[in-house]
Amino acid sequence: MADNKSFAEVKNKILSAHKNAAPEDKLGFYNTWAENYEQDVAVLDYRAPLLAAECIASFFKGDKGRAIILDVACGTGLVSAHLRRMGFCQFVGVDGSEGMLDLARKTGLYQELKQCMLGQDTLPVQNESYDIVVIVGALSVGQVPVGVIRELWQATKPGGYVCMTTRGNADNQDYKKEMERMVRMMEEEKRWSRVTVNEVEKWERAVSEHESGYIPGTVYLYQRTY
Template structure:
């Protein structure tokens, strides 16, 4: 249920107990948060879905109406809604939160929705099954481990695209992720099409900030890869 009186500080207070918890506990947060998720994300200026979908759209030349999209960590269906505005029509979603999947189902955009805790359970996706694989904002400490990136690649069809955004996280995660991305390229699994900074994609709500100055926003990186042809 929407709450027009909710503030940024309310969102901070709600999120604080869940900063340093294991993934299963975090999914319980998302179950509780699902109905308010998009409203709260707008309050904290969460722009990762918009920036990443625009990034894909600017660098994708395929038929949007015909491609099959795997929306990983799909949450409430925000990414699919933005992609649908650009002509994409076919979506399969995966998330670790039942509550979020219930919200995603309400969009009416998904042909299938699948529950899985990434990193603990295998990605429930057919190998070579999707033209576009999306994961927005979930590649960060305590969320989706670096090892899942290979599963994203395997799910794409030969010649398909894998579009990822990494939220700001500890330097170790970034180093490990970019090492894995390069290793997979060296192994001939995919080639990098382009990468780009994700600029001021969310207020830094985890550091108890009260104002909205530039240094109180988070940054990240967006990546687009093309899977190798067999």
């Protein structure tokens, strides 16, 4: 009963943030959500950070201790925390929300944290400098525009990996199609090659008015070729 109540509360909070929110409003929402974010996404059974980290760890063949990871839209640091437990230890984080960045800073995981409004500001990192670039929970409608994927590629060293996720539920279908068009186009341009694409049925609990149970999601792992 207590669980149901807290799920309903989290659902309402997220629904209110999705309504008519411009990207700047979204970041305002994340600023106010930051303190409760990890507790709330646990209620949603949000598994994307773990699934992305597992995907990276299972395909990365280099020295994990030396790999430099760019955690884009890092939020409070869930993705890097999972990667840390899997043996990676060098992280740089980027996010648009100062509130989220403050919490990420407190984890002590990151060598550097940078504030950036993706889609408006250029990703504030050097080209070709990361072994792994990861973005989880932020490539979706109303958040990070699809065009930013080219910047993720630019930040990656040749031979390095880009790991991305997106949701597969109804309100994100157009975004997902656009994202996959961009990913395919970059494959045709021989910028990267597909390592694996995992469609996951039980991604997180549904919060929209028209969906129930769990929504699906996808983890994409690409390797930069040049």
